[in-house]
Amino acid sequence: MAEQRRLAWHLPDDFNSRSLKEQKEILDWVQNVVISGATEYRRFQAQAMKLRYAIRFPSLTGKQMRASIASDELCNLDDQADHIGVVDAPPRLVLELTELIRFKTATLTDIGFQRIGVWNEETTAQKIEHFGLMFGALAASPSGAVHGHGVPLKDISFAMLIFPRVWDWYVQWRERRRGFFTRWECDMLRNAMALVRSETGWLRQHPELASRLVPVEGLISAEEVAAVRADWQSACDFLHAHAGARVKEVERVARIHRDPFEPILPILEASSPVAEYLKIADEILKLRPDARRFPRAAAEVARSYLIIRLGLHLGLRQKNLRQLMVCPRGHLPRSERQLEALKRGEIRWSERDHGWEVFVPAVAFKNAHSSFFAGKPFRLVLPDLGGLYDHISAYIERHRLALLNGAEDPGTFFVKTVKRTSRDASYNQNTFYEAWRLVIQRYGVFNPYTGRGAIKGLLPHGPHNVRDVLATHILKHTGSYEQASYAIQDTPEMVAKHYGRFLPQDKAAMAAQILNRVWEAA
Numbered sequence: 001m002a003e004q005r006r007l008a009w010h011l012p013d014d015f016n017s018r019s020l021k022e023q024k025e026i027l028d029w030v031q032n033v034v035i036s037g038a039t040e041y042r043r044f045q046a047q048a049m050k051l052r053y054a055i056r057f058p059s060l061t062g063k064q065m066r067a068s069i070a071s072d073e074l075c076n077l078d079d080q081a082d083h084i085g086v087v088d089a090p091p092r093l094v095l096e097l098t099e100l101i102r103f104k105t106a107t108l109t110d111i112g113f114q115r116i117g118v119w120n121e122e123t124t125a126q127k128i129e130h131f132g133l134m135f136g137a138l139a140a141s142p143s144g145a146v147h148g149h150g151v152p153l154k155d156i157s158f159a160m161l162i163f164p165r166v167w168d169w170y171v172q173w174r175e176r177r178r179g180f181f182t183r184w185e186c187d188m189l190r191n192a193m194a195l196v197r198s199e200t201g202w203l204r205q206h207p208e209l210a211s212r213l214v215p216v217e218g219l220i221s222a223e224e225v226a227a228v229r230a231d232w233q234s235a236c237d238f239l240h241a242h243a244g245a246r247v248k249e250v251e252r253v254a255r256i257h258r259d260p261f262e263p264i265l266p267i268l269e270a271s272s273p274v275a276e277y278l279k280i281a282d283e284i285l286k287l288r289p290d291a292r293r294f295p296r297a298a299a300e301v302a303r304s305y306l307i308i309r310l311g312l313h314l315g316l317r318q319k320n321l322r323q324l325m326v327c328p329r330g331h332l333p334r335s336e337r338q339l340e341a342l343k344r345g346e347i348r349w350s351e352r353d354h355g356w357e358v359f360v361p362a363v364a365f366k367n368a369h370s371s372f373f374a375g376k377p378f379r380l381v382l383p384d385l386g387g388l389y390d391h392i393s394a395y396i397e398r399h400r401l402a403l404l405n406g407a408e409d410p411g412t413f414f415v416k417t418v419k420r421t422s423r424d425a426s427y428n429q430n431t432f433y434e435a436w437r438l439v440i441q442r443y444g445v446f447n448p449y450t451g452r453g454a455i456k457g458l459l460p461h462g463p464h465n466v467r468d469v470l471a472t473h474i475l476k477h478t479g480s481y482e483q484a485s486y487a488i489q490d491t492p493e494m495v496a497k498h499y500g501r502f503l504p505q506d507k508a509a510m511a512a513q514i515l516n517r518v519w520e521a522a
Contacts, residue, residue, distance in 0.1 A: 007042045009442055010034050012449045026449050034441050034460065045452065051147045054136035055089045055156070057097060057128055086136070087153065094159045095132065096209070103202050122366060132189065134170055147173070154446040158195075159209035162228060162235050163220055164242040167192050171250065181254045188249065192243040196236035207232035228452050260470060261501050263459035267503045273473040274312060277466070279454040281308045281386075283443040287452065291398075299399035300417060304439045306395055307414065310347075311466040312434075313382055314358060315488040317366060318463040320345060324358070326413040328396050336361055336377060346411050347392075350381060356392055357381045365489060372489055436463040471500040 012031045018436065044192025089097070104111070104119040104127075119127065135156050150167060151160075160166055171185040195203040203209070210229045215222045228235040261268055270276040284305045291298035311321060327333045327348035334346055336359075342492060345360030358380050362373040382388060400415060407418040407425050414432070417426040440460045446453035467488045474484040481492035484500050 005015075006203060006438075007035075009238070010447055010450065029449070030447075034445055034447070053148065054086050055093070055153075056086055056127075056130045056132055057089050057094055059094060060128055061100065061125065076090045089132075090153055090156070093135070093156055093158075094214070097128065100158070100341055101128075101204075104352040105406070113205055113479060114200045115202070116194075117195070120366070127191075129483070130191070134188070137170060137173055138166070144380070147176075149173075149216075149219060151219070155214050155216065157209065157212040159212045160216070160220060161192065161195060162203060162232075162239055163224065164239055167239075167243060168246070169219060170222075175376070181250045182256070183251070183254050184361060185249050185250050189236075191244045191434070192246075193240050196240045198237075198240070201236065204233070204236040251294065260465065263461035264465050264468060266455055266457040267469055268472045273469045273476065276455065277308075277312060277469050280444040281305055282455040283438070283452070284308065287443065295402045296405075296417065299395075299402040302391065302395045303403065304443070305416060306391060307436060307439060307463075308369055309388060309391070309467075310358075310382075310385075311463060312386075314380065315467055315470045316345075316360070317467070318432055318436070319366070319429070320360060320364060321463060322412070322427045322429075323364075324360075324413045325411050326400075328395060330391070345378070353367045353381045355381045355384060356389060364509070367494075370489075370491055372485065372491055378489060386413075414448050422429060433462045437461065468499050468501065471495050475500040 007027075007030065009215060011026060012018075015026065018026070036262075041163075101119070101124055103113065103115060104117075105124060136148075137146070138149050138151045139153055139156060140146040140150070140162075142148060142150045156506045171181070171188065174185055175181050177299045184419045195201050197204065213225045213228060214223055215218070231338055264277075267273050284301060285446050288301040288305075289297045307321075309323075313322065316324075324333065325339070325342070325344050325346040326345055329349040331348075333348040334342075338342075338359045339346055339359070340363050343361070343364045345358060345364055347356060347358050349355075350357040358378075360378040362368045362375055362377055365373065365378070367373075382392075396413075403415050403417050404417040404425055409415075410426040412426065414427060415437075416422075416427055416431060416435075418425050437460045440458070443452075444454055444458050445460060446456040446458065470487040471484040473485055475481070481495045481500065485492045485495045488495070489497060490499070
């Protein structure tokens with residue numbers, strides 16, 4: 001029912017009176033462009049999602065297992081891994097990963113152990129997912145749709161990651177699945193190197209894990225198990241050298257599959273990318289319903305508008321934006337120390353500046369130790385442009401309460417629409433991404449059949465793309481990677497590598513402006 005309502009938004013009012021051929025054409029367009037996103041990567045992703053494979057760690061992630069196991073391929077999971085889908089990790093594997101996470105997140109390392117670097121919450125969640133996918137691929141049936149290796153679930157352990165052939169099988173399995181290598185495989189091989197790095201690798205410092213090793217047909221021989229048990233350190237050295245060589249080989253042929261700029265190319269190619277993106281906010285206001293007749297719908301529109309506006313003004317990563325706390329006007333703001341403990345920022349009224357300010361302690365950022373922060377917090381007074389202050393006040397005083405619908409208040413500025421079936425008003429990484437993507441689907445993507453949507457050629461995307469928009473806008477107008485980095489709380493090197501799309505024609509146009517002044521003065 002929810003999917004039908006979402007689809008109905010993108011259909012013209014006269015859809016039912018049109019011919020079957022036209023109806024099919026419209027539905028195909030909506031499905032391919034609006035729903036799926038139409039890029040090569042989105043099509044691959046949609047197809048890959050149909051074949052679920054992973055070993056999950058519910059006790060570490062808080063997520064319950066959602067099994068997706070084909071009945072004709074389901075066997076005894078205690079003895080075999082002839083299955084496809086998502087399964088819970090066995091207890092011993094959970095204990096191993098728990099120990100790795102403790103090692104990489106503890107404030108102080110245990111006596112006798114060494115490490116380089118510490119994982120934050122996001123990195124920890126990412127590592128859990130990546131190891132879960134790798135183990136899931138190893139466990140999946142070779143005769144099933146996933147074409148895994150069929151390692152029995154009870155035999156899977158972190159100890160088997162000391163064998164180069166295990167890593168080779170996995171990166172080549174991913175290459176066969178996708179059709180080519182990407183930098184993702186390089187990152188996984190670097191994980192292998194980190195696990196066995198001299199003196200600081202977690203796997204290197206746990207030779208007792210060798211007792212978990214068992215031969216695996218076609219992957220690990222009995223002779224190799226015996227050799228590793230006899231000399232764990234040499235095995236770590238061999239894997240480190242092997243993975244380092246593989247990284248260079250894969251990097252040479254790796255291709256980009258997910259071009260982060262592709263969905264927003266029409267915006268990045270505009271002379272003023274920020275002004276172009278702002279058209280989405282204008283479209284939201286143009287289509288807002290009557291708040292007296294439709295209070296919840298009006299509240300959702302108010303939230304959509306502020307998601308886009310604050311995203312453009314702040315340039316924050318989605319984690320910092322969705323976790324932004326709110327302090328209503330007239331209330332006492334949280335102290336910097338309180339926000340540091342929460343690792344979150346806050347939007348509050350500044351009596352000194354007579355405006356709404358956003359304050360985020362440095363520790364809340366992914367790149368907290370970057371030279372951009374130098375240990376100092378991020379603070380920005382929002383400009384009262386386009387009636388922004390009125391929109392913020394109305395959202396906090398009325399619309400946000402309508403969205404909460406009597407549910408427990410998580411204290412964040414942005415809250416989900418609370419319904420009878422779901423009383424949790426907090427956004428997580430996935431739901432906030434989907435909320436942003438829905439805004440773009442409804443108000444950003446131009447629909448030739450309804451006339452709604454702000455930008456022709458735009459495709460659905462998530463909140464991270466707004467950072468590309470901001471960086472590219474400043475690059476187009478200043479040519480400065482340093483100034484562009486200020487807009488997204490990062491370094492010039494990161495902007496040059498990941499964010500700004502500074503096209504050759506933009507560079508040529510900037511140079512021409514300077515040179516043309518000579519002719520104008522002549």
